[in-house]
Amino acid sequence: MNSITLLQPQKIAFGEGIINSLSEDAILLNSNKILFLVATPLLDVLSTIVKNIELKNKEVNLIEYRFLGEPTFAQFNLLLKENEGFNPDCVIGVGGGSVLDCAKLLAALINNSQKLKDVVGIGFLNGRSAKLICVPTTSGTGSEVSPNAILLNEETQAKSGIISPFLVPDACYLDPVLTVTLPPKLTAETGIDALSHCIEAYTNKFAHPTVDIYALKGIQLIAENIEEAYKNGKNIEARSAMLLGSMYGGLCLGPVNTSAVHALSYGLGGKFHIAHGLSNAILMPEVLRFNLSANPKRHAEVARALGITTQGNDEDIAISGIKKIEAISKSCNIPKHLADIGVTENALPELADIAMKVTRLLKNNPREVTKEDAINIYKKLL
Amino acid sequence: MNSITLLQPQKIAFGEGIINSLSEDAILLNSNKILFLVATPLLDVLSTIVKNIELKNKEVNLIEYRFLGEPTFAQFNLLLKENEGFNPDCVIGVGGGSVLDCAKLLAALINNSQKLKDVVGIGFLNGRSAKLICVPTTSGTGSEVSPNAILLNEETQAKSGIISPFLVPDACYLDPVLTVTLPPKLTAETGIDALSHCIEAYTNKFAHPTVDIYALKGIQLIAENIEEAYKNGKNIEARSAMLLGSMYGGLCLGPVNTSAVHALSYGLGGKFHIAHGLSNAILMPEVLRFNLSANPKRHAEVARALGITTQGNDEDIAISGIKKIEAISKSCNIPKHLADIGVTENALPELADIAMKVTRLLKNNPREVTKEDAINIYKKLL
Numbered sequence A, B: 001m002n003s004i005t006l007l008q009p010q011k012i013a014f015g016e017g018i019i020n021s022l023s024e025d026a027i028l029l030n031s032n033k034i035l036f037l038v039a040t041p042l043l044d045v046l047s048t049i050v051k052n053i054e055l056k057n058k059e060v061n062l063i064e065y066r067f068l069g070e071p072t073f074a075q076f077n078l079l080l081k082e083n084e085g086f087n088p089d090c091v092i093g094v095g096g097g098s099v100l101d102c103a104k105l106l107a108a109l110i111n112n113s114q115k116l117k118d119v120v121g122i123g124f125l126n127g128r129s130a131k132l133i134c135v136p137t138t139s140g141t142g143s144e145v146s147p148n149a150i151l152l153n154e155e156t157q158a159k160s161g162i163i164s165p166f167l168v169p170d171a172c173y174l175d176p177v178l179t180v181t182l183p184p185k186l187t188a189e190t191g192i193d194a195l196s197h198c199i200e201a202y203t204n205k206f207a208h209p210t211v212d213i214y215a216l217k218g219i220q221l222i223a224e225n226i227e228e229a230y231k232n233g234k235n236i237e238a239r240s241a242m243l244l245g246s247m248y249g250g251l252c253l254g255p256v257n258t259s260a261v262h263a264l265s266y267g268l269g270g271k272f273h274i275a276h277g278l279s280n281a282i283l284m285p286e287v288l289r290f291n292l293s294a295n296p297k298r299h300a301e302v303a304r305a306l307g308i309t310t311q312g313n314d315e316d317i318a319i320s321g322i323k324k325i326e327a328i329s330k331s332c333n334i335p336k337h338l339a340d341i342g343v344t345e346n347a348l349p350e351l352a353d354i355a356m357k358v359t360r361l362l363k364n365n366p367r368e369v370t371k372e373d374a375i376n377i378y379k380k381l382l
Helices: A018-024 A040-054 A071-082 A097-109 A183-200 A207-232 A236-253 A262-269 A275-292 A296-305 A314-331 A345-356 A371-380 B018-024 B039-054 B075-081 B098-107 B182-204 B209-231 B237-254 B258-269 B274-296 B297-304 B314-331 B345-356 B372-382
Strands: A002-006 A009-013 A031-039 A057-065 A089-093 A130-138 A148-153 A158-162 A171-176 B004-007 B011-014 B031-039 B059-065 B090-095 B131-136 B148-153 B157-161 B171-174
Touching: A002 A207, A009 A018, A009 A236, A018 A040, A018 A171, A031 A040, A031 A097, A031 A207, A031 B171, A031 B258, A031 B372, A040 A057, A040 A089, A057 A071, A057 A097, A071 A097, A071 A148, A089 A097, A097 A130, A097 A148, A130 A236, A148 B059, A148 B297, A158 A262, A158 B090, A171 A236, A183 A207, A183 A296, A183 A314, A207 A296, A207 A314, A207 B011, A207 B059, A207 B148, A207 B209, A236 B059, A262 A345, A262 A371, A275 A296, A275 A314, A275 A371, A275 B182, A296 A314, A345 B345, B004 B209, B011 B018, B011 B237, B018 B039, B018 B131, B018 B209, B031 B039, B031 B131, B039 B059, B059 B075, B059 B098, B059 B209, B075 B098, B075 B148, B090 B098, B090 B345, B098 B131, B131 B237, B157 B258, B171 B237, B182 B209, B182 B237, B182 B297, B209 B237, B209 B314, B258 B274, B258 B372, B274 B297, B274 B314, B274 B372, B297 B314
Parallel strands: A009 A171, A031 A057, A031 A089, A089 A130, A130 A171, B011 B171, B031 B059, B031 B090, B090 B131, B131 B171
Antiparallel strands: A002 B011, A009 B004, A148 A158, B148 B157
């Protein structure tokens, strides 16, 4: 069996209303200065918790995260500046993937002589002095358990990954109640993103038995619940399952990670500013069709976890699985074609060029992807 | 879905030879004074690693763990005394469950005004200042990932659990190479112990989907590999699978834990000094027969994970699973009867009395166990 290093928060607290126990967390009780980075819609929910914390004679600095879209280097540096003079021993992020990614980087770069530009890439962070707690309010990125943060370099229009063991939070609080107000469109797009984390880890060239169990459980939970969460956002059981599914997707990201779906999606995010989940949702079926021949058995096992029960050979079962993903996207009103989101044929070579540069993910793909392959995949989706 | 808090080391490093990367661990690099507690047979292996660490200008105190059997309160306090005057910022345990349990408690009680007797039970530890790394050399207790430590109170002859989130290590290194010299008898007994952790968590009254995936994977890995590891200890693939299976058993212990097998085994350990794994191996089939009616579906799913492929109703499949466990024990030459290990009928009421006191585990059992039930289970095994 291959070697592997699994990293995750030492504490994962899950459950309806679990956020109310945050102010009693041992990390918090042992901290004196606490920085909150909170997405605007969560400010009300957090106000009672912050009051409880202040009653314990802790100093709190609460910064509202108010940016839209993928956070840029400039936006992150602005957050860093807003916190100047306050040296927290604990950072708490509450929000979607962008908020959590910024909270993770704040925890690492406050009190650190390294600058953001020094740490872009894999393994450049020297350490992290502040403790870090993440509270996700979407079921998508799995950032609350992963060693990754993704920002947009506004100069090059390229998405840039900062990947380090020091970005794994110490604890995360998964409260499905915080996700019930997420609009249906975002529920679907972020949910498919989480699904793609699991599928790309399971069909990965570097798949590992210890990660497979997360991937299969995540696929199953998301496939069974995404449509209900989309149609009836108040269904707390569906929201709970989605939140766990998304966490399992996050646990796939560190040790195994994603592959060509995510690589081909980079340009759609950076150039066209298409939401990350939406890009992946559109790309996934066609990339899986391209990959299938490299490992039919694994693709069939993905289909089984998606709920396919029909008999047949691995290829047939795998195809049924891909169709199931397309059916999920359709019933969640996710567009099927790149043209639907404003991408035209003349953009494809540049998109493929951007994808080819994401070698850290392409190397994981079960089948080699050339620039021509990438263009062909995009073309089929026009 | 019920609320749950999952605790585990932030880093789980697994693989053949992974122990050689221990001296480069970030925790170690950030420590100045390091305490090693090492089982006698591992002293040689550790000497090179300790030298590498000393080359980095770290101060090392290495204590040899030389006790046999379940560690007593007095033995632990002796270890504490041997370390007096050395205040480590990192404790590293290398050995079987007893060594790891003592290392965990050393990390928590060094530099702590609390004494051992103050922290027996659930949740009494106030904190832990030293970092903690565990390196298991048996595949059994799963102590390297769990919040538990078990000592023997020599005055009452009762096994005493110290359970606290502060006993969860920060990192663990799972190196199958360190387990190849484990004698066949210990391999089998500790392996069945790990199997019982997984089975008792899966059939538990408080079973949870997030723990089920660990339980099923552990059952599968152990069932597929325990006989090979017993017969051919040098088979590194079998040893790898056993070590992972044991870790999954440990991940079951914190949030869900074991039930009647472990409760009924307490007196056998405390009174008769029967090895923990051996007690559990003898008890498990009969306890499962007793529990089966409370949840045939879950017991059938355990059988499926054990490798049973026959068709039938849940009861039949579950019974096949129990017979599979008996067959494994038989082929590993584990005795089947309590009489084989010196237990006679007149001891049974006292054994049952001891078991009845282990309410923290009995409450988890899928079926209520009265004193009479316990005596009947013991009787069937005489």
